[in-house]
Amino acid sequence: MTPRIELRHVSKTFVGSGRMVPALDDVSLKVMPGEFVTVIGASGSGKSTLFNLCVGLLDPDQGSILIDGEEPKSRLGKLGYMPQHDLLLPWRNVLDNVILPRDVQGVARSESRAEALEMFERFGLAGFERDYPSALSGGMRQRAALLRTWLTGCDTLLLDEPFGALDALTRKELQDWLLSVWQEFGRTVVFITHDVDEAVYLADRVIVLGSRPGRVVRELAVELPRPRRQGMVADPVFGSCVRELLGDLGVDT
Amino acid sequence: MKWRRDVAPPLVLVAVLVLGWFFVARWSGLGSFVLPSPGGVLRAAWETRGLLLEAIGTTMLATVIGLALALAAGVGLAAVVDFWPLARRALYPLLVVSQTIQILAIAPILVIWFGFGLAPTVSIVVLFCFFPLTISTADGLASSDPESIALLRAMGARRTQVWRMVRVPSALPSFFTGLRMAVTYSVVAATIGEWVGGSPGLGLYLLRSKNSLATDQVFAAMFVTSLLSVALFLLVRGIERVVLPWYHSSQRQEQWEGQGIY
Ligand SMILES: Nc1ncnc2c1ncn2[C@@H]1O[C@H](COP(=O)(O)OP(=O)(O)OP(=O)(O)O)[C@@H](O)[C@H]1O
Ligand SMILES: [Mg+2]
Numbered sequence: 037m038t039p040r041i042e043l044r045h046v047s048k049t050f051v052g053s054g055r056m057v058p059a060l061d062d063v064s065l066k067v068m069p070g071e072f073v074t075v076i077g078a079s080g081s082g083k084s085t086l087f088n089l090c091v092g093l094l095d096p097d098q099g100s101i102l103i104d105g106e107e108p109k110s111r112l113g114k115l116g117y118m119p120q121h122d123l124l125l126p127w128r129n130v131l132d133n134v135i136l137p138r139d140v141q142g143v144a145r146s147e148s149r150a151e152a153l154e155m156f157e158r159f160g161l162a163g164f165e166r167d168y169p170s171a172l173s174g175g176m177r178q179r180a181a182l183l184r185t186w187l188t189g190c191d192t193l194l195l196d197e198p199f200g201a202l203d204a205l206t207r208k209e210l211q212d213w214l215l216s217v218w219q220e221f222g223r224t225v226v227f228i229t230h231d232v233d234e235a236v237y238l239a240d241r242v243i244v245l246g247s248r249p250g251r252v253v254r255e256l257a258v259e260l261p262r263p264r265r266q267g268m269v270a271d272p273v274f275g276s277c278v279r280e281l282l283g284d285l286g287v288d289t
Numbered sequence: 290m291k292w293r294r295d296v297a298p299p300l301v302l303v304a305v306l307v308l309g310w311f312f313v314a315r316w317s318g319l320g321s322f323v324l325p326s327p328g329g330v331l332r333a334a335w336e337t338r339g340l341l342l343e344a345i346g347t348t349m350l351a352t353v354i355g356l357a358l359a360l361a362a363g364v365g366l367a368a369v370v371d372f373w374p375l376a377r378r379a380l381y382p383l384l385v386v387s388q389t390i391q392i393l394a395i396a397p398i399l400v401i402w403f404g405f406g407l408a409p410t411v412s413i414v415v416l417f418c419f420f421p422l423t424i425s426t427a428d429g430l431a432s433s434d435p436e437s438i439a440l441l442r443a444m445g446a447r448r449t450q451v452w453r454m455v456r457v458p459s460a461l462p463s464f465f466t467g468l469r470m471a472v473t474y475s476v477v478a479a480t481i482g483e484w485v486g487g488s489p490g491l492g493l494y495l496l497r498s499k500n501s502l503a504t505d506q507v508f509a510a511m512f513v514t515s516l517l518s519v520a521l522f523l524l525v526r527g528i529e530r531v532v533l534p535w536y537h538s539s540q541r542q543e544q545w546e547g548q549g550i551y
Contacts, residue, residue, distance in 0.1 A: 091443040113445020123437050127458045127535045139454065140446040168535045188444060 038105035046099035058249035074239040082250030116190035122181035124169035325505035333505035348490035355414025363422025396485030413482030418471035425467025429460030472521040
């Protein structure tokens with residue numbers, strides 16, 4: 037099988053105000069179709085930079101990035117990208133926000149709206165179609181941003197700390213919901229988090245980025261059965277995964 | 290509800306002020322030459338209604354043409370300045386200087402250049418109004434969120450799409466603030482142009498009334514000018530509410546007011 041995304045020896049250094057900030061150093065990784073991969077690392081380890089490289093907002097200094105086995109001229113528009121902040125446009129209501137990628141693709145409004153409305157129930161947004169983002173709770177905003185990413189129609193979704201700013205309860209609820217959507221539709225997900233429990237709970241495979249510069253220090257397969265249940269956090273497999281990851285991240289266990 | 294909250298307070302205040310004016314004019318012994326009474330002003334307006342209406346028409350024509358030109362110039366300049374950082378650095382100081390031009394000096398010169406009639410008045414309106422429009426539009430364009438732009442680029446948006454979907458909408462609130470300021474100045478700017486250039490319109494009406502010591506007519510022209518300015522302001526405000534429902538939905542703001550946070 038060709039990987040959805042493949043990075044080969046990718047390095048990226050930022051040059052700004054006379055300083056060089058090495059963000060990523062010789063990163064190689066693969067994401068296979070249908071996989072749920074989580075990327076974990078300390079703040080500043082280059083996780084967001086990794087995504088910006090994948091979606092084509094940045095170009096690597098060295099190395100190459102392959103999408104579905106090819107190295108396209110431009111990667112822009114080839115992956116579904118959900119940035120760290122929800123970035124809902126305040127002048128569009130929820131419905132028009134989530135169809136933004138469809139607008140960009142030139143799909144007629146009536147068509148994309150109908151398509152989006154079918155998903156509102158599934159994304160827990162029913163009843164909020166006409167609200168402006170300013171009236172939404174944090175959890176709702178994340179759901180809307182996820183639906184917007186979904187409607188890019190791209191098979192591979194890159195989610196940058198989608199639940200980072202949410203309370204523990206909402207976060208667990210959304211984790212289970214995301215897993216169920218993922219299983220139902222079988223898309224490929226790469227999910228950034230800095231929460232070890234979340235990384236293990238969601239993933240088929242966890243990629244650990246070390247800090248300054250960011251390198252892949254470990255890839256850990258999570259051998260927990262699917263569908264996942266919140267009760268599995270008591271499972272010894274879960275515990276040992278978490279312990280290993282904490283060790284990789286330099287936390288005493 | 291809305292009416293009682295937003296419209297009634299200023300109306301009541303105006304009524305109180307007019308009443309106060311009425312009593313001062315009546316019993317202060319100042320005489321109608323110094324302070325005409327409200328009734329006197331109304332009467333003067335009515336008696337010269339033919340002249341006044343014609344003057345309003347002429348002034349508003351100059352105002353609207355001037356505003357349209359200022360709008361084109363302001364938005365155009367803002368776009369240029371936004372596209373081209375060098376133009377921003379070169380033009381900004383000049384824009385500011387353009388606002389310090391002595392209007393009393395430039396107006397007669399404009400008359401010399403353009404002759405009597407609409408042209409000099411229109412130029413003064415443009416001079417007054419393009420500045421707030423340029424600055425507010427340029428600031429609005431500069432305020433668009435780079436992260437949102439990056440998001441659109443990641444979706445594969447072309448530059449024109451980024452403009453249409455992010456840059457222009459995020460510039461609109463600021464643009465409308467500038468437009469509201471511009472229309473508020475515009476009528477007064479036109480009358481100043483007419484006054485100094487001696488071209489027909491409310492400015493000339495004002496000048497003639499002053500010269501013939503008809504204080505009540507001066508007051509009448511003053512109120513008419515204000516009313517026209519306010520009317521334009523309200524018109525823009527109305528358009529703004531239709532164009533920017535998200536900006537004015539302000540559900541949260543009203544909640545806050547209710548909670549006494551303001
Ligand atoms: N545009 C930029 N210019 C200069 N330096 C940058 C830029 N973007 C990121 N960096 C630097 O690169 C490093 C990695 O940043 P990045 O945002 O990828 O971290 P992150 O792992 O996503 O962190 P967080 O968990 O806090 O979101 C940081 O040291 C950051 O300061
Ligand atoms: Mg980040």
